Amino acid sequence: MRQKLKIPRIIKIEKIDGFVIQCMFNNGESRLLDFKKIFNKWNVSSDDLEYKLLDLKEFKKVNLRNFTLSWSNIEIEIKNEIGQIEKYPYEIGPDVLFQLSEQMDSNDIKLGSIIKSARLKAGLTQEQLAMRSGTTRFYISRIENNKTDVEMSTFRKIIEAGLGKQLKLIIE
Structure with a gap:
């Protein structure tokens, strides 16, 4: 390893x-x-x-x-x-x-904030989002509070399977 x-x-x-x-x-x-x-x-x-x-x-x-x-x-x-x-x-x-x-004062986009906002907008609890995306409520909480990094594949599962949205990534 x-x-x-x-x-x-x-x-x-x-x-x-x-x-x-x-x-x-x-x-x-x-x-x-x-x-x-x-x-x-x-x-x-x-x-x-x-x-x-x-x-x-x-x-x-x-x-x-x-x-x-x-x-x-x-x-x-x-x-x-x-x-x-x-x-x-x-x-x-x-x-x-x-x-x-x-x-630096972080102007970075925090993925956890994006997930939390979308989850609340969809009317889901952390537990419901975790069940739909195949993770745990604890993990969703850690992501939303920016306490852990999230791999792109997991981020995609949370967005697409958990929230029912389409993930688009744009690099300019």
Whole structure:
């Protein structure tokens, strides 16, 4: 059985606004990294590698590499095992970035809210919806309260068999 790794990874840079980067992590969350706050917290001074990133033009040269933020305009020199100098771009580990980030106010559509609204509109109890869709009242409650994720196949069963509606998914 394949084990799920819970190591945070950045899978997309969604937006850069000044020194704030909005990233999507592999858990599906969009999170904000405010580097003005981060550099202030780190007490970045002219002696530090990050100092160059206080220049907005240099800061915006960020890209996604190895599931983290990377600045190839800042090089780190590291001696390898045979004493040779190797150069790498400046990167901050995604686990550190996740801890430093702030979760965005969620404008995400919560599937549980959609199900609950449709269930109430149809005049069904959680128990009735569970029976019709082949799940349990406890599971319907957890979905409606956004306490658990729902697989697409289960979501389809709840919508089509449980609520008697047609599921349409549009990606624009």
